[in-house]
Amino acid sequence: MRLTAHALTCQRGGRIVFAGLDFSIAAGEAVQVTGPNGAGKSSLLRLVAGLVRIESGRLALEGGDPEASIGEHCHYCGHQDAFKGSLTVAENLAFWTAYLGGGGQDPQTAMDRLGIGHLAALPAGYLSAGQRRRLALARLLTVARPVWLLDEPTAALDVASQKVLAGIMAEHVAAGGLLLAATHGPLGLPTRELAIGRAT
Template identity: 45%
Template sequence: MTRGQAQLRLSLEAQGLACGYGETALATDLSFTVPSGSGLLLRGPNGAGKSTLLLTLAGLLQPLAGQIALVGHDPDDGPAIHHCGHRNAVRARLTVRQTLDFWADINGRNGIDAAAALDRVGLARIAGLDAGYLSAGQQRRLVLARLLVSRRPVWLLDEPSAALDADGQALLEALLDAHLDAGGIAIIATHDAIAVERLRTLTLGVAA
């Protein structure tokens, strides 16, 4: 069975989920299923719990209540989740290529090679530049390259379109389309419009 075929069997499921910090719940009573080839756009005001939900789905925070399951995932296939937060995690004194290599060494090199990934996101010409000189939009493109060098079926993205220009927005949408075409899952916290048909909306409200 190919990796793409394996991804087509996956679904990310939450039942009665509550997430927050300590005893403070930011989002409660969430139940949803996201099958392969589809995703969610998390909407809501600042403080509604969008980033917290992504951290909880990624396993970086414990849920306050409820259950999360990635149905159909075989742990022998390796890690399933990419979590890219709203901070770019760019080290200023590493070059663009060194930054991407650093993440590939951590996450694995089972996707396209680093040079091809930088070319895909439009950073190939400045691969030798210190990452600290990148604009905010270029740093977000470098984060997108991280998704390409280490292939994982579930993308949890926090404000991935922040600071992107029109071409960068089109790039993000094209990468998401390709990921979903391959049977991937995407859950995205954003205030921006993302023109990908297979993303439905989940709106979070501020807890009382």
């Protein structure tokens, strides 16, 4: 599997965020998107996920399901956790697992892996920022998708949780997955850098 972009241009609110971007990411590779604030790191991830329209250029995924869009091959984990506070941790994860198609680990196993298994019966509205982040990341384990798009994945995580996440990301890449992450800090695994310049 390979994700390829050629002369990719993104426009948001009438402003060109980035233009003429070329890159290629192969199966089993992790790429870290870097650049100053406003350069378009988050916009790039949302564009690949199909949440932002491509202004011009081409984005292609070779080796995937020809009946599915590029976005349907992707896990997008952004700044919004998309949970209903009145539902329990387990209920929220079960909903998203079913909605996104499942195919991964059992939800309880995923919660245990991320250190929130003991919170399964707690309404999600009571979670701390770090716990909410770990619940969002649990979807990576319960739903099998080959392309992971992670926007500041270590935000709000303590050091121990960052190490757990690094292990999860390393396992995904080792199994032939693709990883594209926008972050200002280290991810804890070998990566190739994709630098985006300052927005114009």
